[in-house]
Amino acid sequence: MAFDETKHDYKVIGTRPVRPDGIDKVTGRALYGADLSAPGMLTAAILRSPHAHAKIVKIDTSKAEAMAGVKAVVTSRDFGLPEDQDLRDTQDNCMARDKVLYDGHAVAAVAAINAQVAKAALKAIEVEYEKLPHVIDVDDAMKGDAPLVLEGRALETVPEGWSQNVTNYCEFGHGDLDDGFARADLIVERSFKTGATHQGYIEPHACLASMGPDGRGELWCCTQGQYMVREVCAGIMEIEASQLKVTPSEIGGGFGGKTTVFIEPVALALSRKAGRPVKLVMTREEVFRASGPTIHSSTDVKIGMTKDGTITAARADLRYSGGCYPNGTCEMGAQAAFAPYDLKAVRTYGWNALTNRPKEISYRAPGAPTAIYAVESVVDEMCQKLGLDPVDVRLKNAADKGTKSSYGVTFEDIGLKATLEAAKAHPHYTAPLGPNQGRGLSCGFWFNFGGNASVTLSVNTDGTVNVTEGNPDIGGSRASISMIAAEELGIGYDRVRTIVADTTSIGHSDTTDGSRVTFTVGLATIKAARDAKTKMCARAAALWGIDPEAVEWVDGAAQPSGPNAGKFPPMSLAEIAAVSFQTGGPIAGHHESNADGAGVSFGVHLCDIEVDPETGASKVVRYTVFQDAGKAIHPDYVEGQLQGGAVQGIGWALNEEYIYGEDGILQNPGFLDYRVPVASDLPPIDTVILEVPNPGHPYGVRGVGETSIVPPLAAIANAMSRGAGVRLTQLPMSPPRVLSALMAKG
Amino acid sequence: MVKVTIMGALRHAIDGKAEVEVEASTFKELIDKLSAEYPGLKPQIDRGVSLAVDGRIYREAWLTPIGEAREVVLMPYMKGG
Incomplete structure (x- = not known):
């Protein structure tokens, strides 16, 4: 039998069933990273650098080791030196080797019988530092005379002449910029700066590690990717991946910030040394000082436009710093900067420079929000100068199917124009504004990607189904996966339960990031369900004594596919499952693949703010998100992603x-x-979901988790410019900065 | 032959050109040939690249056919949050 690749007549997809993790979370039954305990467990604490940049001359742990109740102390001496440079950087970030690179960099750790003893032991560790000059700002770091954070880390792509702090360089675009700018009636060139932000997840990093004397280990932790944790920790601990079992806990927010490790190798090393399980939980202060913030940035944008709003040329120079280790986030920003536009002449240049800040880790659409903030601010300024409607200008220049993007790839079906048209038609766009209020708009974009996923779909003898998958649920994926399984099998959502497995229970799955899970795991679930349906049709065929090819799956049951197949009453999933042991054994569908074709995502945000001219404080008074979801599997969760991204962008x-x-x-x-931002700071965030199907998915699904953080930065800056008459080119637009700008305006 | 667009920062490795032509039928063949014929590209390829084939972005799918593709673009390795 064959199954259609595409499906449109949905029974479950698009409905809003109760979330499967809701009761556990509101009753406190859900187990987060810090909730797990083990017999004989020790409590760990980490000693961190009080300096921004310093050479570690000496660490003396003898007094701490001699304290009663202290069972293990580790420093970098307890770790090997991985050959892989990325792994070495990750290990160095977990435990500094030769020098500390930022305030809060770990230098030693203690495992003790309780937290009080562990903290006392940290005070007994003597560290001798030799302070070094530091650099915090990206523009300062790129100068030739800047203090060097690390030496010899520039990639071969970096042109000569820069400080050794400059590690990455990229360039994208096409067309003749000089000719484009020559044809412009108006050219605006502006410079912008943005601060580093933290993902702000409520749950701190936490883990429980247990290494046995046989070299086998177990790790329970809050993470966006248990397989990533296993690979990284096994590499650092110099053990085989199969010897380390990693179980992901329930997760209290990640947003990209839990796509690496900060404490897990330390807990494993302490456990190995102490011979007992070790729990390690970061304090909030540690989370801020030593776990990943975003890049901070300095960006120049130059755009040329004719009087009718046609963009003739565009250029952006993006200088990012991802802290003290090299990273390529500038590449993502440089590709995303002009993605919403169909441009004949465009060029983006990106640099990364090292600074004495914590190692950057991803945060929703890494690199894109700051790039698009700068571009969309300039576009809005040009609309104001030329007296043009901001939606009309964006529609006039909007990328569409067939557009060669600014990063070189020709778009397939995309939903940007649909979202712009929806914004213009929405009552919000023309609603009256009050005193000191302004309305701003911005486009947003993210790539999305697919990747590896493994899914097993088990058909139980009572007619229920379990889906086992390997991606921590950070945005509602268990509900979406259950719905997809129910849709494919033709059974009710309440008959399916999806669980996220440990690393030994199912094959590899990539980390939950890149807005990939509903797309990729959903795709694997569709394939696994179709595999199970094929097997169930074969069981029915065997019972009926007909060819399996003569059986089809309709509305949750196997049935003869035509009059020539014979007359047999349909056999439901439950009926086939009930006799599965008698007809060949348990029934399960499987699928493992590396999926691609995720389909890019566009959004448009519309924002009203009110600025207090006496204090410079601003308040968002109305906010509407328009985004193309391809196909919304569970609209509640899609709306939640759009609202959550908007709120984080507002912050x-x-x-x-x-x-x-x-x-x-x-x-x-x-x-x-x-x-x-907290609830009392915000109005209700309205959402409008558009559905322009992604041709790379049988239901048309696109990822939705990241695009929504991209537009708020410029939408709010544009609203402030229109409402308060001041164009702020530095984020955040905190009350002192706004007040200063208002006073300068007079 | 497949015409491949190379991102700007790597064009120093292909004599400043924006595109090169390579005899390859899959993602894997392409990156192997590019590494062999343009050694300046090898460090980036070894670190990781994505490949866009007729508008779709592939990260590690070595077996992706590209022989009939209208557009092939060598891109940085995608990351997300």
Whole structure:
């Protein structure tokens, strides 16, 4: 039998069933990273650098090791030196080897019988530092005389003449810029700076590690990718992957920040040394000081436009710093910067420079929000100068199917124009504004990708189904996967339960990132369900004594596929499952693959803000998100992704920022001083989901988790410009900055 | 022969050109040939690249056929959050 590759007549997809993790989470039954315990467990703590940049001259742990209740102390001496440079950087970030590279860099760790003893032992560790000059700002770091964070790390792509802090360089685009700018009636050139932000997940990093004397280990942790944790930790611990079992806990937010390890190798090393299980939980201060923030950036944008709003040429120079180790986030920003536009002449240049800040780790659409903030701010300024409608200008220049993107790839079906048209037609676009209020708009974009996934779909003898998959659920994927399985099998959503397995229970799955899970695991679930249906049709055929090819699956049951196949009453999934032991054994469908064709995603955000002219404080008073989801599997979760991204972007735009003192020490490592938006700061975030099917998926699914954080930065800056008459080119637009701009305007 | 667009920062390795032609029928053949014929590309290829084939981006799918493709673009390895 064959199954259609595409499906459109949905019974489950597009409905809003109750979320499967809801009761566990609201009753406290869900087990997060810090909730697990083991007999004989020790508590660990980490000693961190008080300096932004310093050579480690000597570490003396003898006094700590001699303390009663201390069972193990580790430093970099307890780790090997991985050959792979990325792995070596990750290990060095977990435990500094020769020098500390940022305030909060780990230098030693203790496992003790309780937290009090562990903390006391940290104070007994003597570290001799030789302070070194530090550099915090990306523009400063690129200068020839800047203090060097690391030496010899520039890639071969970096042109000569830069500071050794410059490690990455990229360039994208096409067309003749000089000719394009010559044809423009208006050219605007502006420079922008954005602060580093933190993903702000509520659950700190936490793990429980247990290494046995036989070299086998177990690790329970909150992570976006248990297989990633296994590969990285096995590499650092110099053990085989099969000897380390990693179980992901329930996760209290990740947003990209849990796609690497910070503490897990340390906990494993302590456990190996102590011979007992070790729990290690970061404090909030540690999360801010030593786990991944975003890049901070400095960007120049130059755009040429004719009087009718046609963009004739565009250029962006993006200088990013991802902290103290090389990273390629500038490549993502440089590719995304002009993605919403169909341009004949465009060029983007990107640099990464090392600074004495923590190692950057991904945060929703890494690199894109800051790039598109700069571009969309300039486009809005040009619309104002030329008296043009901002949606009309974007529609006039919008990328569409067949557009050669600014990063060189020709788009397939995309939903940008549909989202722009939806924004223009929405009542929000023409609603009256109050005093001191302004309305801003911005486009957003993200690539999305697929990757590896493994799925097993087991048909139980009572007619229920279990789906086992390997991607931690950070945005509702268990519900989506159950719905996809139910849809394919023709059974109710309540008959399916999806679980996220440990690394020994199912094959490899890539990390939950890149807006990939509903697309990729969903695709694997479709294939696994179709595999199971094929097997169930074969069981029915065997019972009926007909050819399996003469059986088809309709509405949750096997039935003869035509009059020549014979007359037999349909056999439901439950009926086939009930006799599965008698007809050949348990029934399960499987699929393992590396999926591609994820399909890019576009969104448009519309935002009203009100600025207090006396204080410079601004408040978002209305906000609407328009985004192409391809096909929304569970619209509640899609709306949640759109709202969550918008809120995080609002925080980035208005308040959130890593603030460093002259001494290179982080000044605001806590939620009191690092201000994320809370419910009372925000209006309801309205959402409009558009569905322009992704041709690379049988249901048309596109990832939705990242695009929504991209537009808020510029949407709010544009609203402020239109409402308060000041164009801020530095984020966050905190009240002192806004007040200063208002006073300068007079 | 497949015409491959090379991202700007790597064009120093292909004499400043924007495109090169390579005899290859799959992603794997392509990156092997590019590494062999243009050694300056090898470090980036070894670190990781994505390949866009007629608008679709592939990260590690070595067996992806490209022989009939209208557009092939060598890109940085994609990452996300």
